[in-house]
Amino acid sequence: DIVMTQSPDSLAVSLGERATINCKSSQSVLNSSNNKNYLAWFQQKPGQPPKLLIYWASTRESGVPDRFSGSGSGTDFTLTISSLQTEDVAVYYCQQYYSTPYTFGQGTKLEIK
Amino acid sequence: QVQLVQSGAEVKKPGASVRVSCKVSGYTLTELFIHWVRQAPEKGLEWMGGFDPEDGETIYAQKFQGRVTMTEDTSTDTAYMELSSLTSEDTAMYYCAASVDYFDSWGQGTLVTVSS
Numbered sequence: 768d769i770v771m772t773q774s775p776d777s778l779a780v781s782l783g784e785r786a787t788i789n790c791k792s793s794q795s796v797l798n799s800s801n802n803k804n805y806l807a808w809f810q811q812k813p814g815q816p817p818k819l820l821i822y823w824a825s826t827r828e829s830g831v832p833d834r835f836s837g838s839g840s841g842t843d844f845t846l847t848i849s850s851l852q853t854e855d856v857a858v859y860y861c862q863q864y865y866s867t868p869y870t871f872g873q874g875t876k877l878e879i880k
Numbered sequence: 881q882v883q884l885v886q887s888g889a890e891v892k893k894p895g896a897s898v899r900v901s902c903k904v905s906g907y908t909l910t911e912l913f914i915h916w917v918r919q920a921p922e923k924g925l926e927w928m929g930g931f932d933p934e935d936g937e938t939i940y941a942q943k944f945q946g947r948v949t950m951t952e953d954t955s956t957d958t959a960y961m962e963l964s965s966l967t968s969e970d971t972a973m974y975y976c977a978a979s980v981d982y983f984d985s986w987g988q989g990t991l992v993t994v995s996s
Contacts, residue, residue, distance in 0.1 A: 807982045816989050822982035867932045867939045871925040
């Protein structure tokens with residue numbers, strides 16, 4: 768199984784500042800045949816299902832604000848929120864969909880400092 | 881736009897089984913792959929199983945092998961997840977999610993509580 772490890776577990780950032788969340792996979796999730804990284808990022812607010820933010824490691828889902836961006840390849844990935852807003856307070860998860868079982872990271876709780 | 885609507889909350893006794901449904905609209909079930917993810921209280925997301933396009937069949941996480949069954953009724957575009965031999969550790973929110981590759985649509989969740 769591919770193990771997904773996020774860091775940090777929790778993060779407090781001031782409004783308007785940058786937030787960075789890291790995700791590391793225990794093996795590569797890059798498919799060399801199509802050069803795509805099978806890595807997604809989700810946002811989950813209390814009482815709500817997860818919401819897709821980023822797929823293919825760096826493609827923003829329709830309707831997601833452009834302050835959210837994803838980067839990385841192979842085994843190391845990053846979710847960046849360029850200017851934190853109050854509505855961004857949530858738990859963020861990375862997930863690999865390269866091979867079953869489709870594993871998630873443990874989550875990163877993002878709060879306002 | 882895919883919409884997934886799940887069945888309502890359930891309370892079950894230890895040892896019982898539960899079946900959760902997930903009604904698809906906006907697309908047909910034959911156009912999507914359905915997965916099931918659960919989340920214990922104050923815990924993270926755990927993939928239980930779903931259709932693997934590489935294998936062409938439904939794959940279950942090893943943890944749930946022998947205890948979970950995922951089925952689909954294409955005539956009503958409804959997916960089902962049945963979990964048997966419930967214990968208190970199965971108390972969780974259960975989500976269905978739709979994918980072609982990535983999980984882009986999620987149901988609202990079904991809370992399953994296991995209590996004597």
